[in-house]
Amino acid sequence: MNASPSSILEAAWHKVQPVFARIDQQAIVNQKKVLSAFQAEHVTAHDLLGSTGYGLDDAGRDKLEAIWARVFACEAALVRPQVVSGTHALRLGLFAALRPGDHLVFATGAPYDTLETVVGIRPHPGSLSAWGVSHTIVPLQADGTVDVDAVIRAIGPTTKAVMFQRSRGYSLRNSLSVGELASAMQAIRAHAQQAFLLVDNCYGEFVETQEPTEVGADLVMGSLIKNPGGGLATTGGYVVGRRDLVEAAADQLYAPGLGRESGPTHEFLRTFYQGLFLAPHAVSQAVKGSVLAAAVFESLGLEVSPRWQDPRTDLILSIRFERPDRLMAFCRAVQNSAPVDSFVRPEAAPMPGYESPVVMAAGTFVQGASLELTADAPFRPPYVAYMQGGLTVEHVYIALERILDAMCHT
Known part of the structure; x- marks a missing residue:
């Protein structure tokens, strides 16, 4: 040098x-989008206070999730301090969408390392594989783009979900733009209407002016200690998208039948609101x-x-x-x-x-x-x-x- x-x-x-x-x-x-969502939901100082115990009737938590749904242009959001990582959020989304006997397709090659035990690529008790869910990994093309034709060929009658990882993880491939995701999801949707389209959005939030839920994703997941926490959130994760899938993810997080009604926010709401802003x-x-x-x-x-x-x-x-x-x-x-x-x-x-x-x-x-x-x-x-x-x-x-x-x- x-x-x-x-x-x-x-x-x-x-x-x-x-x-x-x-x-x-x-x-x-992006700031206009977030500000408009805050104003549309009429945020007040009282909304920042949080709840204890079971977390029932937490109006501030519910309003925060309504803001997230507006920002991500989707039906519902689950934004909770009980979700401890991006991997945890992804696990909630996968187990919400899949049941024993279902088939999962990874459209962007092998997933990030920490998801391997969740899926059962590396065998582990409680994984999707142990639960009776099979999977197929479709490599990206040589230029790093989604091999849509190969993904469509991998989809069978039991395929219930197609998973996209937006970021590169520990690989040398390019990260995927929202536009690239939109094109791939449109083609796959036309072939397999029964399959949910899931996106690992870690590291991607607010880097572009659209999010995957705005271009066809059924469920998008990520971590609050990455982009959307704004540097203030000290824990937490999110699942956003179709209402039925978000409700199913909440049942996975807490207990079937309790779902989104549970979940105390303690002192986290102020940093979640301000971090998103x-x-x-x-x-x-x-x-x-x-x-x-x-x-x-x-x-x-x-x-x-x-x-x-x-x-x-x-x-x-x-x-x-x-x-x-x-x-x-x-x-x-x-x-x-x-x-x-x-x-x-x-x-x-x-x-x-x-x-x-x-x-x-x-x-x-x-x-x-x-x-x-x-x-x-x-x-x-x-x-x-x-x-x-x-x-x-x-x-x-x-x-x-x-x-x-x-x-x-x-």
Whole structure:
């Protein structure tokens, strides 16, 4: 690296400004959508107080879910602190849609690692496979797009659900845009009207100006400690879409017959409301950070995806290092740039739900909150790091200064 870290960053910052302007315009569209939903539901200070015990008659919770249904242009929403992760939300959606003897098709290749035990790709008690649900994984095409013809061929008379993963997970494929999802879902719907269309929306909320429920998805799931929590939600997940499927997911979360009527919100409602309100801006900051980081790493000759000028469909930026020492230097510099636990030294270690050891840099205010600046990587060749988040683009800028300095010495 011949140029100084500061000159590399300054050049990248000036180069990406036209992209930043487009991101700002998208954020305005999304902010209007959220604000309109708040105003249509007549939010009051009383709605922010929460409930205890069984959580019966929680008007603030019900109003929040009505706002989510408006924002996602769907029939119903389940937004609860009892949903602890994106994987948990996906599990609720899958078990809501499927019954023993049903067949599930993955339209976007193998799912994210933590879903493998939920489905039974890696055998585990209580999985869909153990419950008598079969599955077929349809690989993406060579160019990373959905192989619609192959998905249609995989659909049989017992196929009850087709699952799409919007984000790349621990793969080098591109994330899928809402437009790409719309095209694939339209073709599949025409062939298999009996199949529910499900979308793993993690990392994708508010990155574009539409959500998958607006273009044909029956059920969409995700985590509040990613995009839609706006950096304020300290736990929680969501399931949105068709009313019958959302009700079935609520029965899975609590108990059949209790469903959405149960579920105390305690002190979470204020942060859920405020986090959703801030989410369009917070997500735009994280997307700007991803664009800037891509421009910086591309200038060093590293392979990144997406490239800095490419349209964004989620938060994740993959950076291919090829060497384990460079990967570790990157992750440790991300951790060193954190506001919390900056002194911690990340190491690759086994993690529940992951097949390979994983190195994680996550000095976050909320444990595992990947809307905050984080990086993680399965510790295996070709040593690819997955960088996401950044509550402010200024924080990403400062982190990139430290990352560049660390890479100078590796």
